[in-house]
Amino acid sequence: MLSIENLKAKIDEKEILKGLNLDIKPGEVHAIMGPNGSGKSTLSNILSGKKGYEINGKVTFDGENLLELETEERAHKGIFLAFQYPMEIPGVNTNTFLKTSINAIKKARGEKELDAIEFLKLIKEKSAELKFDEKILNRQLNVGFSGGEKKKNEILQMSILNPKLSILDETDSGLDIDALRIVSEGVNSLRNKNNSFLIITHYQRLLDYIKPDFVHVLKNGQIIKSGDFELAKELEKVGYEDFN
Amino acid sequence: MDSRQKEIDSLKDYKYGFSTDIENTKAPKGLNEDVIKFISNIKKEPQWMLDFRLKAFERFKQLKEPDWQKPKYPKIDYQDLYYYSAPKSMKDKPKSLDDLDPKLLETYKKLGIPLQEQARLNGIAVDAVFDSVSVATTFKEELTKQGIIFCSMSEAIQKHPELVKKYLGSVIPTTDHFFATLNSAVFTDGSFVYIPENVKCPMELSTYFRINASETGQFERTLIIADKGSYVSYLEGCTAPMRDENQLHAANVELIALDDAEIKYSTVQNWYPGDKDGKGGIYNFVTKRGLCKGINSKISWTQVETGSAITWKYPSCILKGDNSVGEFYSIAITNNHQKADTGTKMIHLGKNTKSKIISKGISAGKSDMMYRGLVDISSKADNSRNFTQCDSLLMGNKCGAHTIPYIKNKNLKSNIEHEATTSKISDEQLYYCNQRGLNQEEAVSLIVNGFCKEVLQQLPMEFAVEAQKLVGISLEGSVG
Ligand SMILES: Nc1ncnc2c1ncn2[C@@H]1O[C@H](COP(=O)(O)OP(=O)(O)OP(=O)(O)O)[C@@H](O)[C@H]1O
Ligand SMILES: [Mg+2]
Secondary structure, three states, X not given: OEEEEEEEEEEOOEEEEEEEEEEEOOOOEEEEEOOOOOOHHHHHHHHHOOOOOEEEEEEEEOOEEHHHOOHHHHHHOOEEEEOOOOOOEEEEEHHHHHHHHHHHHHHHOOOOOOOHHHXXXXXXXXXXXXXXXXXXXXXXXXXXXXXXXXXXXXHHHHHHHOOXXXXXXXXXXXXXXXXXXXXHHHHHHHOOOOOEXXXXXXXXXXXXXXXOOEEEEEEOOEEEEEEOHHHHHHHHHHOOOOOO | OOHHHHHHHHHHHOXXXXXXXXXXXXXXXXXXXXXXXXXXHHOOOOHHHHHHHHHHHHHHHHOOOOOOOOOOOOOOOHHXXXXXXXXXXXXXXXXXXXXXXXXXXXXXXXXXXXXXXXXXXXXXXXXXXXXXXXEEEOOHHHHHHXXXXXXXXXXXXXXXXXXXXXXXXXXXXXXXXXXXXXXXXHOOOOEEEEEOOOOEOOOEEEEEEEOOOOOEOEOOEEEEEEOOOOEEEEEEEEEOOOOOOEEEEOOEEEEEEOOOOEEEEEEEEOOOOOOOOOOOEEEEEEEEEEEEOOOOOEEEEXXXXXXXXXXXXXOEEEEOOOOOEEEEEEEEEEOOOOEEEEOOEEEEOXXXXXXXXXXXXXXXXXXXXEEEEXXXXXXXXXXXXXXXXXEEEEOOOOOEEEEEEEXXXXXXXXXXXXXXXXXXXXXXXXXXHHHOOOOHHHHHHHHHHHHOHHHHOOOOHHHHHHHHHHHHHHOOOOOO
């Protein structure tokens, strides 16, 4: 469903991705690990359509040229990014944001939008599943949320939107042990033969819960090695420095 | 793009920009005693009203147009304007909505204010002012039962002269300042409201102002009196056709709250702002002032200012009664070449008086926004308090925002607090929203509505929804 061929990306004349290849099929879970600054967030941003990069290469999503689509169009087609640093938007109620989001996507797909009652029902169900304190949804979006609350909020949004491709950019960083389990369950419950995941992480622990189908090592803007879950364990032992 | 397409596109931006082709009765062009007599005469006004106008005109001739405001504009030729224009069909005033010229009914329907249905469905009483005259007031009978007077100013002058005589000009004296004095001389119509003692007005009262005729100034006059222990919530909405010329709108609005009375005055101002290059649009130079005359009285202004080429107004409260409260909640949005110089004045005269100012200014495009506010606590106003919060939001880097708070505290027992912030919508915030499926316009609208929330909350429900949409629409195209 997602195919990346020889992807190169520059920002302000600085080369970040230097010919990256990756193929994700429906239902697969891929993990990407790599040192700080290796380009992991850059990759997530390019896939989800952040502006400002000079891009070369080919990226298709369900056979369509992804790079030509607007950010929101990608979201409509089912691409979701759980941000490494979710943005605060003062004054905007979190519930309102979620509802606007899901209805914008439904509208773009020509589906019926949710009314207030249907939406609340969905929210209730999903927050219960994720053991997410609903009270927080009445607060301004991410404003004053703790680091972990912000991350959990991203996962709640993911489970509400039920995306085809979910990209999690270090969602596990800064989570306590319980939250880590919740996030993993969030991912696992969405897992099926159509939904795929690209999970960026620094730690094997998350992968213990999620059990990815593939693990890739991103270094210097390229995937230098791919393997299965064992690769993560090896990395944990050796570190990136000596990993070639 | 051919010119027709252009026209269609611009209509899309300002959907109230159509004009109604209707025959008008106009006063001769120009400003002089004869024109004032013409206006007074056509309205069959009593002598005292004409005297009021002429006195104001005498004064006006000695006044100089102010020029201290931030937005400058080309000199207005006051002799080149019409001061009265009314649909011919209004000459013999229709007795009911059913007798109203269908073209007028159609106009209001297009504006989203179907007078007939509005009357039945919404439970909001509307006074509709078309150019210089009030064309219809709905729900009259129901209000009358409770002793509430809600009618056009012209009718009030005829039917309730004692109230008009007593209160007209009591808050904004005819000698006040250039535009207010001009209004006192030539005002044409507007709304009049009187709420009797201890009556809580059971519905929202609202006036809808429409400028239609070209080269015509609109000088309306509104007077609201809330007698002891009464309450009223009043709403004002406005639109105008798109024209290349600038049109002047110089209204006077006076509010009087007696002991324990409360007036809530909300405005959703959406006059034509001019085109993308700054051509045309309304000059909205309005004087709005409320007098908290009685003890424990309260006046609250809420304004959502999205239209006009230039908005220049400071809805104010004079807190005369002890324990009286004044509030000002404002959202002002300028886009393209729009300019606004707006704010409020809170004059604390009584003891234990309180005022609160929440101002949200949003500027986009090449527009320029100024908040100017005065808080004046007199030496007698013991234990008085003001809280002011002024937030500005900038979109892009070609617009401007300025804040000038004037603070005069002459009482050591009183206290003024002022907070101000300036922020920008960040690309990261927009990206976050886009990633969640919102397009650029939806994202901007959401973020800006969040920024304005405290003010939007003050509006009555139905209008809050309208206002939210308006906030989104008026910023369309403001980010890449
Ligand atoms: N706007 C920018 N201008 C210049 N350099 C940038 C910009 N954005 C990112 N970079 C650089 O690109 C490189 C890759 O950044 P990226 O955020 O993708 O790393 P990462 O792999 O996600 O790192 P981490 O593990 O710390 O999150 C870094 O060296 C970063 O400093
Ligand atoms: Mg990163």
